[in-house]
Amino acid sequence: MNEELLTVEALRVCYGESEVIGRLSLSARQNEIVALMGLNGMGKTSLMKALIGLLPARAGSIRLSGRELGGSPPHERVRHGLGYVPQGRMVFPTLSVEENIKTGLGDKERRVPEHLYRFFPVLKEMRRRRAGNLSGGQQQQLAIARALASRPRVLLLDEPTEGIQPSIIKDLAVQLKQIRDQEGLTILVSEQVLSFALRVADRVLVMARGALVHESPRESLDEAKLGALLSI
Numbered sequence: 001m002n003e004e005l006l007t008v009e010a011l012r013v014c015y016g017e018s019e020v021i022g023r024l025s026l027s028a029r030q031n032e033i034v035a036l037m038g039l040n041g042m043g044k045t046s047l048m049k050a051l052i053g054l055l056p057a058r059a060g061s062i063r064l065s066g067r068e069l070g071g072s073p074p075h076e077r078v079r080h081g082l083g084y085v086p087q088g089r090m091v092f093p094t095l096s097v098e099e100n101i102k103t104g105l106g107d108k109e110r111r112v113p114e115h116l117y118r119f120f121p122v123l124k125e126m127r128r129r130r131a132g133n134l135s136g137g138q139q140q141q142l143a144i145a146r147a148l149a150s151r152p153r154v155l156l157l158d159e160p161t162e163g164i165q166p167s168i169i170k171d172l173a174v175q176l177k178q179i180r181d182q183e184g185l186t187i188l189v190s191e192q193v194l195s196f197a198l199r200v201a202d203r204v205l206v207m208a209r210g211a212l213v214h215e216s217p218r219e220s221l222d223e224a225k226l227g228a229l230l231s232i
């Protein structure tokens with residue numbers, strides 16, 4: 001049950017000659033929610049993009065259940081069990097809610113699996129509406145549902161709380177834990193909101209200038225230290 005599912009070793013990512021991730025290693029177990037915290041520009045999105053294959057890794061390895069994914073294109077990583085929700089959600093605004101979710105379905109499926117609408121009932125109510133007309137929080141739910149449509153084992157979630165009001169952020173934490181519990185999912189979520197990370201995560205990592213500078217399980221976490229690491 002608690003085996004290591006996602007293993008990243010000595011990952012290096014560059015934009016041209018400038019290094020943004022330097023030899024970073026991390027892992028996540030089955031059923032675990034790991035929060036990746038860090039201030040603006042510290043490399044969270046670059047790491048997520050490298051994990052899903054939108055940015056090439058210069059060195060290092062990315063393994064899912066022991067299978068090397070580094071070098072594979074994003075759609076193959078999705079086929080092997082990675083799901084990705086980009087920062088800013090990136091739903092297709094002129095497509096309906098249902099059409100958006102369908103863009104995430106695997107090759108053999110035609111219909112939106114009912115369990116997605118159970119996790120996010122509001123999306124069922126709004127399934128014929130244009131995604132561009134949804135609120136920020138609803139669009140975030142839609143982006144997560146679309147990523148879950150391919151039935152991933154590991155969900156990469158990049159700053160889901162950005163631009164979302166506090167009460168909706170709380171709901172999102174509850175929903176993510178429910179999904180984790182029911183689907184046996186592993187979640188790596190990047191975050192700047194400490195209260196959300198504390199609510200949702202089993203383990204918290206802190207990233208600064210492309211490296212991990214702190215790691216702590218939720219239960220033994222030193223909030224003062226974390227706050228200091230995350231203040232400018």
Ligand SMILES: Nc1ncnc2c1ncn2[C@@H]1O[C@H](COP(=O)(O)OP(=O)(O)OP(=O)(O)O)[C@@H](O)[C@H]1O
Binds near residue numbers: 039040043045046
């Ligand atoms: N396309 C790009 N070309 C060159 N440099 C980039 C590019 N995208 C990001 N960077 C730089 O890489 C570094 C890490 O950026 P990244 O977007 O990964 O940070 P982040 O932690 O996700 O920040 P935020 O919290 O603002 O989303 C920053 O210094 C940024 O300026």
Ligand SMILES: [Mg+2]
Binds near residue numbers: 045046087159
């Ligand atoms: Mg980012």
